[in-house]
Amino acid sequence: MSRVVRRPRSAVRRPVTISVVAVLVLAVGYLVAAAAVPFAPASASTTTYAAPTSTVPDLTFPGYGATAVEATDFPDSLRTSGDAKPRSIASISKVVTALVVLDEKPLQPGQTGPTITFSPGMQALYAKYLAVNGEVAPMPAGLKLSEYQTLQVMLMKSANNYAGSLAIWAFGSMNAYEKAAGRWLDAHGLDDTTIEEPTGLDADNKSTATDLVELGQLALANPVVKEVVATKKVTVPGAGEIENSNKLLGLDGVEGIKTGTLDEAGACLLFAATYERGGKDVTVVGAMLGGVDHDSLDDDVQRLLRSVADNFQVITLAHAGQTFGTFSTPWQDEADAVSKSASEVLVWGKTTVSAKAKLDRITLGTKGERVGRVRFTITDHDPVTVPLVLERPIEDPGIWWRWTNPFQGA
Template sequence: MALKRDEDLGGGKPPTAPGGTAGPTGPTTALPQVGPERTTQQPLPPKPPLDLLAELTNTPPPPQTPLRTAVRRVKIWTPLVLLLVIVFAVVQNFRPLPTPTLVLTAEDSYTFEGGKPEIPWPAKGQAALDVDGIGTFGSSGEQKPVPIASVAKVMTAYLILRDHPLKSGADGPTIDVDQTAEKQSSAGDESTVNVTAGDKISQREALEAILIASANNVARLVARWDAGSEKAFVEKMNEAAKDLGMTDTTYTDPSGLNNTTVSTAVDQVKLAKAAMEQPAFREVAAMMEYIDYKGVKHGNWNRLVGHNNVVGIKTGTTTSALGNLSFAAKKDVDGETRRIIGAVVRQPEGGADNTILAGALSAGDQLIRAAQGALESATILKKGTVVGYADDGLGGRTPVAVTEDVKAVGWAGLSVKLTFAGDELPHTAKAGTKVGTLTVGDGSNGAVKVPVALQEDLVEPGFTDKLTRIT
């Protein structure tokens, strides 16, 4: 049986409209493609380098294994780590070096052999006894504030010289004598010096009147000259006492006549030490007498001055305050002069003429002689002894040694401190370079001070020390 074609079954092309145009029911003719083919497919991620290499060389990539992964990571991180190490080393090498410091390795104290000396402390009142720059023998009596009479003038003289310094031997500026000072010259119940209003006296003579003749009227005159009024000067006195650590002292007048001006023996020793540092004060306090501008001679009330190496300082007596004395004396020990400073307050009648002044002078004299007899010298370190090291801050230590014998002055049973005071240390220096000072004592003017020097060359820390530093 013969098969019919699709056209015969009506499945052929639709009839063509007149003019060759397809009828409305015919299929739409496809438009030609213009430009690249559009697609909504997302781009593929880039292939790993090994896969790309495999495509180019037509070699399949090696299979991933833990070993190959580790090797690949080592190849990637090793250069980075090496770079960081190099940067770290450069930074460590050029960082500023720490400042070298001195460290004491010797014993930080020395105790003199033997038992403590017997000090003849007064039976009544108060007393205190020190050796400037070395230490203290101690004190006696209850250290409570009591009237000190004219010993208060030590503070007056100290303040005048502190605020108006005088060179050794200089007279200083002149002070106009006012009417008040002249009027007070004739006060019969006080110690005074005759001055006339309108006259002029030098600053040095004013100090001589205060410390030697114990002139109350001149003490008040210099207070007005310095501060404008006695009240303002008293305020300065109390401020200075506070600065010196005189915690049990109160001043209410520049002369000490008032019983409300009170202090202790221990506090007066603190003041005496400070006052004796002033050259003009030492010169005046050590005078046995002076002649005023009117030609009148005045003897020093402190009759100990000029005997047994006593060089000052000031007496003070009233019937209510009793006998008081602030004193200074010298003692040569092994070629070095040591200054003994002490005070006795509220001493009763005694001494050669059984007066309160003689009682104070006698008590002071006994303390001075006891201190002079107790002082001795001892060599505690020989020249060249290593006493410490210079620490460069990175583990390097260069020994330092004393450049001469270290001798201490003291008395049996006394312990003295040894301390280092370093100079500004360089990072490099030759052996023998002075790098500091070893001090034996309390560090004040009378302390023993010996230079210390490098025993070996001080060198800069090495590269390894710089590299491994933490700080």
């Protein structure tokens, strides 16, 4: 008789139990692995930038002589009219005299400088220049004035005898001054300017309108000259009450610089005016040569200055919250990269603006987190950089998405 051998019940269950455990281990391993796999960075794309527009300047130039005008710190703003040849500049020459003398005998703001004792030779210049109808100021025997006071009489009243005296005092002779002036002009790149003597009575003292704009900017950069040419009236011992010959001073923002009158030159003016635009002070420097008289020239200067001032514009580079890019995640979430703050610049005339956004590599992020930058390139300006931040958060999609989309974020 055959005999049936029965295996223990526990032996039958063991393979089944092992299989179940194995499946559970694999499942847990999958879930853990799927949950632990890091996401790849969100894809990033930048948007097309719509640049702001600006206008071409339409300036009001006179129909005579030579004119140049430029907004300081806006090099591309230089505009010219008339001829470009060197012209007689009359008493604008005295601006060169002041700067050359101050280069030799410097003054700090607030200082009056050394005392000048006017010699008989200097006093003789009064009669010399008066004989040729040159502008002069009293210079009594034994007069002593500071360097600053002498500059006031020369630049404000345009007194030729004081200009000649300053040149002799600083350099010893007119010839020595002429050589010093030539070296100074060369050093400052004023290649189209010639100075034969310090007063401007010599018609061979010549310059171009564009060179004079450079000269005007050098004058304003010297705090002593800038202060003197902006002074309307002063009393100087021995010379009396001195009024500035520039009748535009204080009108339309005009703060200088120097008049000039000579038969060969006509009426001339080296001028500067400052305006408040876009929360900033902007200065315009110009030169107008060859006018019939100073009344009509002054009218033309005022018209020109107004047209220059009207061409300053504040343009918006970016509004706060403006979109410059978008991040997209594997779980179909999107968030824009937006400008953290608004950005504006003051420009003059026609201006070209371009923008280049750079987005960081991110996976998750909070609202307002910095995620890149946009760099603006602007005509006549230093580049401007604006931070970019997330407009809304990029949040973890959660464990369920990770389990149901295995490894899609990797």
